[in-house]
Amino acid sequence: MPLNIEKSIAELEKLGADLYHKDFLLTWQKSDAEIHAVLKIAEILKEMHAQNIAVDMFKTGLAVSNFRDNSTRTRFSFASACNLLGLAVQDLDEGKSQIAHGETVRETANMISFLTEAVGIRDDMFIGKGHTYMKEVAGALDDGYRNGVLNQRPAVVNLQCDLDHPTQSMSDLLFIKNHFGGFENLKGKKIAMTWAYSPSYGKPLSVPQGVICLMTRFGMNVELAYPEGYDLLPDTIEVAKKNARASGGSFKVSNSMESAFKDADIVYPKSWAPFKVMERRTQLLEKGDQPGLKDLEKECLANNAKFKGWECNDRMMALTKAGKASYLHCLPADITDVSCKAGEVSAKVFEGARLGTYKEAGYKPFVIAAMIAACTKKEPARLLGELAKAARKRAL
Amino acid sequence: MPLNIEKSIAELEKLGADLYHKDFLLTWQKSDAEIHAVLKIAEILKEMHAQNIAVDMFKTGLAVSNFRDNSTRTRFSFASACNLLGLAVQDLDEGKSQIAHGETVRETANMISFLTEAVGIRDDMFIGKGHTYMKEVAGALDDGYRNGVLNQRPAVVNLQCDLDHPTQSMSDLLFIKNHFGGFENLKGKKIAMTWAYSPSYGKPLSVPQGVICLMTRFGMNVELAYPEGYDLLPDTIEVAKKNARASGGSFKVSNSMESAFKDADIVYPKSWAPFKVMERRTQLLEKGDQPGLKDLEKECLANNAKFKGWECNDRMMALTKAGKASYLHCLPADITDVSCKAGEVSAKVFEGARLGTYKEAGYKPFVIAAMIAACTKKEPARLLGELAKAARKRAL
Amino acid sequence: MPLNIEKSIAELEKLGADLYHKDFLLTWQKSDAEIHAVLKIAEILKEMHAQNIAVDMFKTGLAVSNFRDNSTRTRFSFASACNLLGLAVQDLDEGKSQIAHGETVRETANMISFLTEAVGIRDDMFIGKGHTYMKEVAGALDDGYRNGVLNQRPAVVNLQCDLDHPTQSMSDLLFIKNHFGGFENLKGKKIAMTWAYSPSYGKPLSVPQGVICLMTRFGMNVELAYPEGYDLLPDTIEVAKKNARASGGSFKVSNSMESAFKDADIVYPKSWAPFKVMERRTQLLEKGDQPGLKDLEKECLANNAKFKGWECNDRMMALTKAGKASYLHCLPADITDVSCKAGEVSAKVFEGARLGTYKEAGYKPFVIAAMIAACTKKEPARLLGELAKAARKRAL
Numbered sequence A, B, C: 001m002p003l004n005i006e007k008s009i010a011e012l013e014k015l016g017a018d019l020y021h022k023d024f025l026l027t028w029q030k031s032d033a034e035i036h037a038v039l040k041i042a043e044i045l046k047e048m049h050a051q052n053i054a055v056d057m058f059k060t061g062l063a064v065s066n067f068r069d070n071s072t073r074t075r076f077s078f079a080s081a082c083n084l085l086g087l088a089v090q091d092l093d094e095g096k097s098q099i100a101h102g103e104t105v106r107e108t109a110n111m112i113s114f115l116t117e118a119v120g121i122r123d124d125m126f127i128g129k130g131h132t133y134m135k136e137v138a139g140a141l142d143d144g145y146r147n148g149v150l151n152q153r154p155a156v157v158n159l160q161c162d163l164d165h166p167t168q169s170m171s172d173l174l175f176i177k178n179h180f181g182g183f184e185n186l187k188g189k190k191i192a193m194t195w196a197y198s199p200s201y202g203k204p205l206s207v208p209q210g211v212i213c214l215m216t217r218f219g220m221n222v223e224l225a226y227p228e229g230y231d232l233l234p235d236t237i238e239v240a241k242k243n244a245r246a247s248g249g250s251f252k253v254s255n256s257m258e259s260a261f262k263d264a265d266i267v268y269p270k271s272w273a274p275f276k277v278m279e280r281r282t283q284l285l286e287k288g289d290q291p292g293l294k295d296l297e298k299e300c301l302a303n304n305a306k307f308k309g310w311e312c313n314d315r316m317m318a319l320t321k322a323g324k325a326s327y328l329h330c331l332p333a334d335i336t337d338v339s340c341k342a343g344e345v346s347a348k349v350f351e352g353a354r355l356g357t358y359k360e361a362g363y364k365p366f367v368i369a370a371m372i373a374a375c376t377k378k379e380p381a382r383l384l385g386e387l388a389k390a391a392r393k394r395a396l
Helices: A005-015 A032-050 A073-085 A105-111 A130-146 A166-180 A206-218 A234-247 A257-261 A275-287 A290-305 A347-362 A364-376 A380-390 B005-015 B032-050 B073-085 B105-111 B130-146 B166-180 B206-218 B234-247 B257-261 B275-287 B290-305 B347-362 B364-376 B380-390 C005-015 C032-050 C073-085 C105-111 C130-146 C166-180 C206-218 C234-247 C257-261 C275-287 C290-305 C347-362 C364-376 C380-390
Strands: A062-067 A088-091 A116-123 A155-161 A190-194 A221-225 A250-254 A266-269 B062-067 B088-091 B116-123 B155-161 B190-194 B221-225 B250-254 B266-269 C062-067 C088-091 C116-123 C155-161 C190-194 C221-225 C250-254 C266-269
Touching: A005 A032, A005 A380, A032 A166, A032 A206, A032 A364, A032 A380, A062 A073, A062 C073, A073 A088, A073 A116, A073 A155, A073 A364, A073 B062, A073 B088, A088 B088, A088 C073, A088 C088, A105 A130, A105 C347, A116 A130, A116 A364, A130 A155, A155 A166, A155 A364, A166 A206, A166 A347, A166 A364, A190 A206, A190 A257, A206 A221, A206 A234, A221 A234, A221 A257, A234 A250, A257 A266, A275 A290, A347 A364, A347 B105, A364 A380, B005 B032, B005 B380, B032 B166, B032 B206, B032 B364, B032 B380, B062 B073, B073 B088, B073 B116, B073 B155, B073 B364, B073 C062, B073 C088, B088 C088, B105 B130, B116 B130, B116 B364, B130 B155, B155 B166, B155 B364, B166 B206, B166 B347, B166 B364, B190 B206, B190 B257, B206 B221, B206 B234, B221 B234, B221 B257, B234 B250, B257 B266, B275 B290, B347 B364, B347 C105, B364 B380, C005 C032, C005 C380, C032 C166, C032 C206, C032 C364, C032 C380, C062 C073, C073 C088, C073 C116, C073 C155, C073 C364, C105 C130, C116 C130, C116 C364, C130 C155, C155 C166, C155 C364, C166 C206, C166 C347, C166 C364, C190 C206, C190 C257, C206 C221, C206 C234, C221 C234, C221 C257, C234 C250, C257 C266, C275 C290, C347 C364, C364 C380
Parallel strands: A062 A088, A062 A116, A116 A155, A190 A221, A190 A266, A221 A250, B062 B088, B062 B116, B116 B155, B190 B221, B190 B266, B221 B250, C062 C088, C062 C116, C116 C155, C190 C221, C190 C266, C221 C250
Antiparallel strands: none
8 A cells, every 4th residue: 555645744744854954864863753753754765765755955056975885785775875865976085085094084074065955974894983984974064064164964874884774774774664564563573683693794783783773662572682792882782771661662681593583574684793893893993903803703703604504595584583684785796606615595485585675775765866855944744735736847 | 860869769669579578789689679679768868968868867976897809999889888878987997906815706796786776788709609698697686686685676688698689780771771761771782891901810709690690680782791711600500591581681701702792882901810819719728828919810810911911992982882992991991001011901991981981980889879779778768858858968 | 055056057047157168277268157157057067957957968978087196976976977978987097098198188189089978087296297188179179170070079087186176176166155155255265275294105186276376266264384395386376366356356475384374264175296396296207217217205204204283183173263164175074094104184073074075075966067068058947947846866
């Protein structure tokens, strides 16, 4: 059943959320109304796109894409989101630029923003750095806007940092919300956010951290499971606990994939590196200690290898609610016998869930667009209403 | 004489071609009506551009550019074409992306296409791979569209593969069609598609293959000439033979540049590597066998050097019809004493034909735009008619 | 006080300048009326942007960005300028393209321009090359346009060459014009364009050359100061002398930072390499003589180090008019104890001037846009008047 655009806009209005001139960095800094507003805008934009209604709310304007780590899907999601709104993406490629030559973040942030409406940043490799960097950029933009350097305050959107991956977790959330027929139906549902084996190391922590911090807000029973030692950042565990208490859900940490999968409605099996390893890695990277990095990788892979049993396969899926849990993944998954010899998920389980994971990913461009719209428009509901009424064709 | 837009649109309508939701991969998979429809749309778009009429039939939307081989002109042609239609180009740079990290083609194709209308691919280095890859992408997009992952089916456009280079050959065709005053005047004209000497090796086969397979459809007498051993892919030879028979033209293969140039109305002298060499090269590249590649290059260059006589110069041109054949080249040409010591063409012959080759290249952006328009619009004739009638200024 | 758009457009009209189908390469090739026209358009565009009025005078069209040296701010300025006018930027990355493979400049210039409206070039590393290259590109575009290869003549904009950096110097000029309340108030003002110490070498000469050649046109007293040996290109010195004579200002060269700063209203302390060194560097770069380049760098840094006293600090600033000269810099500055141990400017002086330098930089996108508009539009005043009257919202 397609979304009722008019009704959704009215609901958005009623939320009374105000993100204007703010950024979207961490879900746990946002109120429930703000989270719901972004999700609502995302769904409205997605439906308007499906109905071929133009939503280019900017005639001109730049969007800066600053990727400090590789990415296909998030890069394209950001580009798609910006294009949908009418913005042109300009990459801030630190190889090409003079950033490495002593420019301060403060200066660069202003220099790239004279005609910029949104800055999307991915910086997830260094523990303690990514979120800090985004805050610095945001602070510099506040400074520039306040002092008349910039005509407009560009919105900073976190495309993945060391703490959170909000565009991912909110896409995941929209997918399961629609799968189960509404937010109210998520209450009491069990979601297993579990580590899974992968023949690689150094995968960021932001996905599991983002998931446990967001899903605990919706009355779900969240079980985080990982082999001993594969801890997440302690602060995010505290956020998840607090959120679960407030929402009437629960949050549990275990060291058993089986325990997490038991009666789960949703499973999210995904590899990550232990927080402590990521900290050591950050230090080695900062020192440029290549032999140290090699040694760390070797040590970690050897450690990972002890937990090859952490694979999402038929045996594991059989433990879930009626054996039919929804499978989530941020993609790309390490698929046993497809992308590697032994990985996070069996080919059979993945194939069964494949189209679902594509649709899950399909929310991301609209979630990013919604964050930009919410942070740059004073009255997004009014504006969306006007665009819906005008109903200009996007593609003639 | 400028094109009559209204008349051309009526002719387009009459062709009754239907490319909607299809791709443009190989000319020989397309009916005559489909080929003519794309050419007609290209000419209409070119004339509308000349008359400063906006043809941005997309208000927003992405076009993905996936270049697996270097290119200036095709890259710019694709960017120009997409921009003309209102699409924003996003490069799928496999260095930047996670494609190398185990993603399947199927997944990537969908991940980059949520808001994408066209995917342009250049993949011409590996015999047996390029066309196969494009079909895989197209299949993945069919799958995603059919299953509701994608709101729209992006058109895949072949920007050069191991088999064909349709945007090139169709630009070549438009150039000679207009040069000789219409398709009917191409009947009985002789075109010499010949190998020419170049101090480089490994040039793709797709240009000569594309030319012989396309030009044989228009009643031309096509002579393909190359030194012994410089064969093209056998399948394309079969296509050319069949096309010639059907069109009332002829197709001949010889080992003499002189024979091909004799009484030719059009000459297309261009270097390429032997099919067998490209096959060996593909295998060596796959194995990453650098010494093997060096050896192969050395062997080939030594072999090329035996055929330095295959140069398009005054002596050769004198053999052509009244000494005045049209000279075609996909550019850049290896010009003797300009870009190299001895090359495909003498400086004098090239300089005489230079502006012609530029104009030949000038069709390409419009051919690409036409392919995208034909494959993404249900009724391109109606749409072009509306745009022509509205006559919005492209540049104020 | 915001600019009166209507009044400015009337003033622009009165200037009667005609830049249509020309390029913007060197300020000293432009008449006063032409310089004032570009500055006027820049200010009008800046005010229209501030008032959220769309100025996208192109519905579609490409802008080619050709950076032969690194850059953050100029790259973003160009991208911003083009986007503001409705053009899409396509990078001509010579790594990606076939330019290195023997294509002539003439051919490439046409191949990238079939749907192109502007070509921005940065080529400042090689003495005697950058400006020459730009002229070649411009000549090739003339040739293509004249011969019907191109439907339109793209404007070439100098984003920094070996001689001039007009988008920088004209942004500097707009900043001080507005700071002092009008061009008439610049008469008799003293500006110190001085060398300053930096722990790097090889910085281009185009900024000081551009500044002395432009500021001397406005009746200012320009003092150029540098340590013995750090000469600029002799031709530009001659231009500055001539301009000063014509404008009723003065131009003096000294070897003392103190002398230049004495009673200055404006200071522009900035490092550069001696002209002779840049010439030697050009030759070494052409030969690919890495050891020679290393030696040259070592020699130069040792020489630079003799002039660490050339720092803009409180002591120097105290010498200026009432101790309160305006500080200019093209950014990024080498700031002592911030970006390096000892640099061009003390942290305290820079911090005091920081927001000013940001605003100075903020003119650049609009100066570039103005150059493009002036060179591609027959009647820019009429067009701006229409856009101002229509007052379409840029951001809804």
